[in-house]
Amino acid sequence: MPQAPEFHDRMLSLGLARVSEAAAIACAPLIGRGDEKAADQAAVNAMRTQLNMLDIAGCVVIGEGERDEAPMLYIGEEVGTGEGPAVDIALDPLEGTTLTAKDMPNALTVIAMGPRGSMLHAPDVYMDKLAIGPGFAPGVVTLDMSPAERVAALAKAKGTDAGDITVCVLERPRHEEMIAELRSTGAAIRLITDGDVAGVMHCAEPAKTGIDMYMGSGGAPEGVLAAAALKCMGGQIFGRLLFRNEDEVGRARKAGIEDLDRIYSRDELVTGDVIFAATGVTDGNLVPGIRRDGGYLTAETILMRSKTGSVRRMYYRNPIDRSQPGR
Ligand SMILES: O=P(O)(O)OC[C@H]1O[C@](O)(COP(=O)(O)O)[C@@H](O)[C@@H]1O
Numbered sequence: 001m002p003q004a005p006e007f008h009d010r011m012l013s014l015g016l017a018r019v020s021e022a023a024a025i026a027c028a029p030l031i032g033r034g035d036e037k038a039a040d041q042a043a044v045n046a047m048r049t050q051l052n053m054l055d056i057a058g059c060v061v062i063g064e065g066e067r068d069e070a071p072m073l074y075i076g077e078e079v080g081t082g083e084g085p086a087v088d089i090a091l092d093p094l095e096g097t098t099l100t101a102k103d104m105p106n107a108l109t110v111i112a113m114g115p116r117g118s119m120l121h122a123p124d125v126y127m128d129k130l131a132i133g134p135g136f137a138p139g140v141v142t143l144d145m146s147p148a149e150r151v152a153a154l155a156k157a158k159g160t161d162a163g164d165i166t167v168c169v170l171e172r173p174r175h176e177e178m179i180a181e182l183r184s185t186g187a188a189i190r191l192i193t194d195g196d197v198a199g200v201m202h203c204a205e206p207a208k209t210g211i212d213m214y215m216g217s218g219g220a221p222e223g224v225l226a227a228a229a230l231k232c233m234g235g236q237i238f239g240r241l242l243f244r245n246e247d248e249v250g251r252a253r254k255a256g257i258e259d260l261d262r263i264y265s266r267d268e269l270v271t272g273d274v275i276f277a278a279t280g281v282t283d284g285n286l287v288p289g290i291r292r293d294g295g296y297l298t299a300e301t302i303l304m305r306s307k308t309g310s311v312r313r314m315y316y317r318n319p320i321d322r323s324q325p326g327r
Contacts (some may be wrong), residue, residue: 012275013275016277017303020279026046028137048073056083058088059079060077060175061119088118107282110225113274114275121256124220125241126220126241128240136154140154165213177190195228197225199301200214200237207247231277232274238266243260288300296313297320
């Protein structure tokens with residue numbers, strides 16, 4: 001069997017951190033200004049500029065949309081100088097555009113990178129997701145279980161009661177039934193208005209975030225990004241694509257997906273080693289947001305490698321008037 005090419009990611013990961021950092025810094029003036037589009041555009045521009053400075057032959061496999069929907073960072077766009085390793089890139093320049101516009105918690109800039117073919121080319125459809133943190137037997141909870149069964153199984157594995165489990169769920173009308181069932185178990189529910197990449201990542205550090213499990217449907221591209229994060233941090237995630245119409249089925253087929261009902265495990269969503277970087281835009285439980293205070297701008301990035309399981313936190317501080325990433 002042909003060997004997967006070695007992924008020389010040690011130094012590359014440092015460059016990746018600058019990419020997510022630059023996107024977050026570009027959003028800074030737009031936090032809490034009520035303009036989601038402007039914030040997203042600022043993040044996209046900065047992320048693309050920084051990516052194109054990296055010595056990679058990169059291809060965006062999860063991006064801002066199809067080529068005809070997104071002028072920049074579209075799926076299939078080639079990025080980087082072309083003078084380095086061939087890599088696939090999954091990105092969400094601003095995960096939580098509404099959170100940013102309203103200055104609500106947990107908006108992040110997010111990017112993952114791995115060798116060609118290392119990440120599922122997820123179409124822009126919904127995905128049913130289930131995630132828990134590290135330290136549990138494989139498949140202790142599954143997508144085939146009911147929400148109540150998942151709570152019971154996780155509580156048993158933790159040697160605790162359902163009442164000690166906190167589940168993170170996107171607050172959406174489509175989740176009302178699931179929320180009612182979860183409530184009937186006595187579990188606590190952390191409702192979030194947006195940002196399920198952060199929601200899933202929070203499961204990996206329950207002592208810090210208070211979240212044990214994530215479940216519900218959200219964007220499939222975000223599902224792959226969350227799987228990349230958990231591949232580095234540890235933890236399990238399962239995802240099944242959801243289709244609302246023929247157009248969405250067509251998107252999946254175009255992306256090369258044949259089995260539409262398949263449940264993907266973390267290592268099927270992200271098959272190879274990846275590096276992952278996320279920078280806080282607004283304050284979050286895992287990383288603080290951008291601050292502009294006393295003439296300085298600060299940012300914090302979480303940078304991780306699945307090969308080693310290393311997690312770094314990079315703190316950035318710069319006088320605001322000289323804070324121009326790329327100089
Ligand atoms: O709002 P919907 O349609 O329920 O979609 C949920 C998706 O939107 C998000 O909440 C945020 O998306 P944006 O980055 O576009 O703001 C994701 O985290 C989540 O996967």
